Amino acid sequence: MTPRLPPQYQPGPIEADLYRWWTEEGLFGVDRDSGRTPYVIMMPPPNVTASLHMGHGLNNTIQDVIVRFERMRGREVLWLPGTDHAGIATQNVVERLLMEEGTTRHDVGREAFEARVWDYVATTGATILEQLEAIGASCEWSRTYFTLDAPLSRAVREAFVRLYEKGLVYRGNYIINWCPRCQTALSNEEAEKEDVAGSLWHLRYPLASGEGHVVVATTRPETMLGDTAVAVHPEDSRYARFVGERIRLPLVDREVPIVADDGVDPEFGTGAVKVTPAHDPLDFEIGQRHGLAAIDIMTPEGRISEAGPASLRGLDRSEARTRVVEAFEKAGLLERVEPHRHAIGHCYRCHTVVEPRLSEQWFVKMAPLAAPALEAYRTGRLRFIPPRRGDDYAHWMENIRDWCISRQLWWGHRIPVWYCDTEACGALTVSRTDATACSACGGPVRQDEDVLDTWFSSWLIPFSSLGWPDPTADLDAFYPGNTLVTAPEILFFWVARMVMAGCEFMGDLPFTTVYLHGTVRDTQHRKMSKSLGNGIDPLEVIERFGADALRFTVTSGMAVGTDLILDPDDLDSSFAAGRNFANKLWNAARLILANVDGPVRPLAGNAPDVVRPQDLTLPDRWIIARCESTVVAATDAYERFRLNDAGNAVYRFLWSDLADWYLEQCKPRLYGNASGGDVARAVLVKTFEVALRLLHPVMPFITEALWRQLPGHPEAASIMRAPWPGSDARASDPEAERAFMLVQELIGAIRAIRSEYHVDPGKPVRVRIAWRNPAFEAEAETIRRLAKLSDLAFGDPTNEPGGHDVLSDGNGVFVPLGDAIDVQRECDRLGQEVIRLDKLIAGQRRKLANENFVTRAPATVVEHERQKLTAWEEQSTVLAEKRQLLGCG
């Protein structure tokens, strides 16, 4: 076969063609009726607003590696892709677009706005899915879903109504996290706590009696406008006499009581706390206990509302704070200000400081849902990789709080609740279908204006994407699934809630393994983000290095549970290795294909059984054995999600073993200058072919491109559906591995001597080896060629000047170099070597003289240590002799 492959691998067009071919052949598709055991992974649906970033690249590469591995192992794989409507995020983006056009969503109206968002996501949603194709994602595209599509919307309503009917969805007035910028309620998880440097203001609250004051400490002085009490701990003797008295609040000129409540920590601040039930969760509880009024002093925008004094009305929260403090200071009521670090919530979408605010919202009662989800973890049915992530999960479940699910947005699933317009009735209609009349009185109704939290649709995906609530064949076949691969950031948002939903609606876990991978960061360990400008565009990487290179870097650069550090300013340092590896494979294949004509039959097992074992040379046996070891190591690593180990094992085999040694060794046989060409070809093709299959999950494109060119394979066959290489005992050969390793060592020693003495690379040298070794004799030709020898002889060295070395079995290597050698230099080198060895020997003798070691360490260990000592002693003797021969001082 003539190699028509160019010397440099061009991934771009090849990858695109292969992806198209895979799609046309339907190789990503799932077959419900294949009879094979399914393997199901739900892709974490990217937001429709997003474009592919490195996090997606990482997440989807990992999934694709696993999926391709399992597919080759014979599982019926369903990797189900989709996109998420991402309520707040998407609405924000489109609102920004409107702002640029000088208008707002309120100007255009709800219906037109929603239409506008649909237009927008029609393009962005498709784009990100196309981008996933570029990295080689082998998803079941025909089942792609969007969380706002009709079937999934039906599932959302079903879930809401069911939970409502069970009393697990309720409406109530509670303190929620409010984002004044997005103007919507958020869940606890959506309010990200962040430590900020603030102040603790000590304010004097005058007693209504006119005599004296109580000092309260607060981080939020502006909320005093909504105070309806001051609270102290019931056992705090400092304040006991004040309880029952009243405070006259400055600025608002309102009288409020001093109450005793054991929610107050007497140790903190002054021990007296101002109570603002409408703007603080603890204060809200105190208010409930003491029947206090809740005065909401803020508008949805976070400005002082009508409830505040005229002088402050309309001011932003932060401005109001300044003014309140000023007023206290002016009135001599500001006792002091302390610097104070504390955690405050920020909106996870826009990073605005959230406002705790009393508000009527819909909630899901979570404790009953958490119980089975926690149980599943405790019994070991649900496992996390790395395992420590399970502790976070359990801790969250144990301290579960109710989930605020209503959002004051327009983009999302409208809450399926209708309110009766008839005042006397006032009943709620909660319905799976659009209600037109009140379920109680038949009167006119209007639907709740709010939409549901995006995650209320996401948590249903493992079954809603398969047709739930209908009893579909997909559900039968593919629920429950197997594995979830995602980032730890959404453990609570999504993973934990999916488990709860699965248990609640399906009666079973949605998956049993959760693999939480790390985060992509820059060299300063900062998360990659648009705002920091430290991101890496995966598409640029793919264009410059190829998708395989991206995938190789991402998998080999990240161990289980660690982050992936990449340098955005030096893509070469991160991605060149993968590109180089692909090119190396490409060229190895060129060499093989140029010399293999005629079909080499595909063979079972990992040893080429067209060849009689007695015809195999030592290097043949060695590479077959190394291949076998690699099969075992890589398979084990993939199974344990140690993708870095898997990739590196195959990398080492293909590059170091196969290309550097075996290919070089068997060139004469390939070129026809030596006998045994057929054997070498069979071994070469076999081991290369096995390695390609092992590498396919990580580097699908180059492996497919080359695998299809190997002789003996049917045209239409894809490596994607080739069987996974199994372990093959016949291929194992530890003896050959040891013997050839010594050959490698010998060649390395001679090369090192040549290099050290600057022997002309083209000039052959002679070598003398102290004692005979069957492997050296058998492979004399290999050694001659690879070490550039004119002569290889055994026996005691002459006293010629030359370079010396000793192999790990104690055998001596001597390269006579005539006058070319610098005797002094060689003496120094040998001297240093002897010193090093003698130190080792002394330590080793001490160890072996230690009775404790000899008696208490395992016999095999002791024996090994003895052998080490013997080898070192032999080496030392050999080197000492050399020094004598050279006449070193």
Added chain:
RNA sequence: GGGCGAAUAGCUCAGUUGGUCCAGAGCGCCUGCUUUACACGCAGGAAGUCGGGGGUUCGAAUCCCUCUUCGCCCACCA
């Protein structure tokens, strides 16, 4: 404030039950090489008190304690 993780070559990291990869890989660096698959390559090389200190053990990068430095998660001390 509570819990957890990490610290190994200039950089990014392996090192799975303490002994058989107690020092490794890739990149970078240095020296040679147009060797007919590959310069995205080949051959050789320099480079680390395994964060500091203490302990357990016959033996510690590995186990324990402590300190330092980073990171993550959780938390209603206003």
